[in-house]
Amino acid sequence: MVRFDVSTNKLCAKIVYYGPGLCGKTTNLRYIHDSLPDQVKGKMLSLATKNDRTLIFDFLPVDLSDIQGMKTCIQLYTVPGQVSYNETRKLVLKSADGVVFVADSQEAMLEANITSFRNLKENLKEQGLHLADIPHVLQFNKRDLPNLSSVEHLNATLNVKSAPYFESVATTGVGVQDTLKSIVKLVLLKITQKYDWKSSAPAGAGSERR
Numbered sequence: 001m002v003r004f005d006v007s008t009n010k011l012c013a014k015i016v017y018y019g020p021g022l023c024g025k026t027t028n029l030r031y032i033h034d035s036l037p038d039q040v041k042g043k044m045l046s047l048a049t050k051n052d053r054t055l056i057f058d059f060l061p062v063d064l065s066d067i068q069g070m071k072t073c074i075q076l077y078t079v080p081g082q083v084s085y086n087e088t089r090k091l092v093l094k095s096a097d098g099v100v101f102v103a104d105s106q107e108a109m110l111e112a113n114i115t116s117f118r119n120l121k122e123n124l125k126e127q128g129l130h131l132a133d134i135p136h137v138l139q140f141n142k143r144d145l146p147n148l149s150s151v152e153h154l155n156a157t158l159n160v161k162s163a164p165y166f167e168s169v170a171t172t173g174v175g176v177q178d179t180l181k182s183i184v185k186l187v188l189l190k191i192t193q194k195y196d197w198k199s200s201a202p203a204g205a206g207s208e209r210r
Contacts, residue, residue, distance in 0.1 A: 002097050002191050012058065012073040013187050016093055018120050019102035020112040021081030024141040027170040028102060029055045029078055032180060035173070054078055054092055061184060074184055081116065090123050098187040099136040100179055102170075103158060105148045110157070117158050131161055135186035138165040139179045144172075 003012045017025040033044050036059050044057040058075040077096075079089040093099075101120060103113045121131055140154050149157075151167060159165055164182045168175030 008071075010071045010073055011191070012075055013097040013184075013191065014075045014077065014095060015098040015100065015183055015187060016096040017076065017078045017100045017102055018089075018093070018116070019079075019081060020104060020109065020116040023081060023102045023104040023109070023113075023116075024139075024168070024170040025078040025081065025102050026053065026055055028100075028139070028141075028168075028176055028179070029057070029076055031170060031173050031176050032059075032076065033057055035177070054080055054088065072188065074187075083115075083119075086119065086123075089119070090126065093120075093123050094127065096134065097190070098183045099134060100139055100183050101136060101158070102139045102141050103154055105140050105142045105154065105167075106145055107147050107149050110149055110154075113154070113158060135183060135190050136161070136163050137179060137183045137186065138163055139168050139170075139175065140165060141168045141170050141175075143167045143174070144169045 002014075005011070017028055019025050029044070033041060040061075041059040042057050044055060047054040047056070055078045056075065058073050060071060060073055077092050079085075079092045099120065101117060103109075103117075124131060124134065138155075138159050140151055142148070151165075155165055164186075166175045166179045166182070168179060170176055
């Protein structure tokens with residue numbers, strides 16, 4: 001859930017990169033972090049597990065307008081892809097304002113993509129949410145490798161809500177920034193529709209604080 005800090009005139013939104021193990025979530029965040037000017041990005045934190053990790057950092061978008069004069073801070077998270085870390089995935093997903101689902105385009109990974117996408121919906125449901133309730137985009141990663149599922153097949157199999165989708169090669173940055181810009185714009189649009197940010201309250205809720 002978006003967080004307002006009136007004292008610093010800043011709002012922060014949380015975007016989570018979700019997907020199966022080794023699909024490219026970490027590569028996305030590292031590429032984004034490396035591409036940002038030092039003055040607009042925070043330090044990247046890594047919470048390592050035995051076979052996986054969660055990455056976290058925040059940044060101030062430099063190519064998007066402020067919302068009613070408030071600076072916008074975006075916090076990016078990855079979830080561990082391994083099935084054994086579902087409790088960690090639930091914790092990271094909690095209060096997310098937007099989700100990027102990163103799919104591994106290799107044919108051999110199709111079932112893992114389906115399982116992970118199903119897991120995303122189940123974990124959202126535990127929070128009382130449906131996929132349609134939260135801004136999300138899909139990224140079909142590793143398009144430079146052989147033996148790939150077609151974009152049409154991936155889209156038909158995974159993109160149940162006709163969300164924006166992007167082909168990518170995260171190792172070289174292809175599609176990474178387009179994916180990020182799309183989800184950030186969707187999240188900020190949702191915020192402007194839902195909240196009266198001048199009072200830090202949902203639109204129509206008077207001066208009630210959140």
